[in-house]
Amino acid sequence: MNNLIDILYERGFIEKTTHDDELVEYIDQGNIKGYIGFDPTALSLHIGSLVPIMSLAHMQKHGHRPIALIGGGTGLVGDPSGKTEMRKLLTPEMVEHNARGIEKQLSRFIDFSKGKALILNNADWLSELKYIPFLRDIGRHFSVNRMIKAESYKMRLESEEGLNFIEFNYTLLQAYDFLNLFDNYGCRLQMGGSDQWGNIISGIGLIRKMRQETVFGITFPLITTSSGAKMGKTAEGAVWLDSERTSPYEYYQYWINTDDNDIVRFLALYTFLPMDEIKDIERLEDDDLNSAKTVLAFEATQLVHGRQEAIKAYHAAASMFGVRIVPERIMPTSSIPRDEADFDDISVPHSFFDLKQIQTGIPAFKLFHLVGLAPSGSAAMRLIRQGGGYINGNRISSTEYMISENDLNNKEILLRAGKKRFHKIKIRY
């Protein structure tokens, strides 16, 4: 059970691989290089990229050398695989900017020091490509007949919108990436999402044809929640790894809201906790399940935002929803604090108001909108009308309700929308 492949299989990272036995043999040699591409379509990565990131981290933990390839060049083209519509084209400046942000986030999971891992940008070689030589050297190895039969293009070919030529070239560029990494870095493994299978196979084929060498591919399953939703999608949009976009508290809450049926799977994928402990979770019921979710949320938050932030989020949640001490018997390896500490709540979303503003009086619905608990005044009005608006734990009875000094509770007002969205008003003196 020491081979990276076994570990990845056990934790649920692998959907399929090429050359099963040869791949295991190859990885057994140790210190191998494997790469994954990251699209710089946004400034930040989100939860959807966590599986690739974690697998690179596992690689490193097992003595191999991960290569994170930022798609600075391919990002200018846009991967159509599995997409229903064409991506918006990004400007080179945007791609460059995004690449930096992504690099920062990756380094939380992977140690890039002393060549223990590499971070590369394919713009470095793709932007220099000459069209005619590229067509002659690379393009001639690709059969259009085969390409249009590929599953990843199928959706687009059958759709109304069709497939644009620029996107059709994406596969060639990604195959060329692999060739390049093979030639210059001795990289023989590419990993990626299941939608990348076609692109990965193309790279493998290209290297076989041009270098007569065998290289390998691994794809990850598409992770969905038990209810069928894509990972990391909420009403507010994606759950980002960047604390500017998704606060550690919100991030923590996302994991706490995990479906019961997903806990084991997610602990395996999104934490480094030992598998034998994770398997014990399957036997838990009721309240213990919530403890397991707490561990999941804590560990996942710690990985992305660091221990301090994870503890803050954990404490904030405790102060809102009640303290929950995780028993020693559940996930003993987890570093989640298990003692009754002083639970502060500084991580709960909050904003500051002047005492004067409160004394003047402000309609409750207005305040809910103001602090972002409702997207509009109308929505806030509805919320209150439906009995979903609370002040300091008490349901607001009327849409006319005015917030005043009387609502101050220890210099604070706790607003709540529905069951689990909180916002604290603090008075600035």
Added chain:
RNA sequence: GGUGGGGUUCCCGAGUGGUCAAAGGGAACAGACUGUAAAUCUGUCGGCAAAGCCUUCGGAGGUUCAAAUCCUCCCCCCACCA
């Protein structure tokens, strides 16, 4: 370039002169039930200090008392032909 079909509120999708803030479904939100879970049931689901008013149906004009619906021009997408 030609011909035909399209662009509707977060998404899908009905609507071809007033009864349209626009059917239906999905998503989402709230309530009940719970465990900050799922399932189920009920309600809400453009904005606005709100029984009223304002802004939306690719864009800009126009016809009309009245336009998502009719006319003109433009932009974009798709299919077939070249």
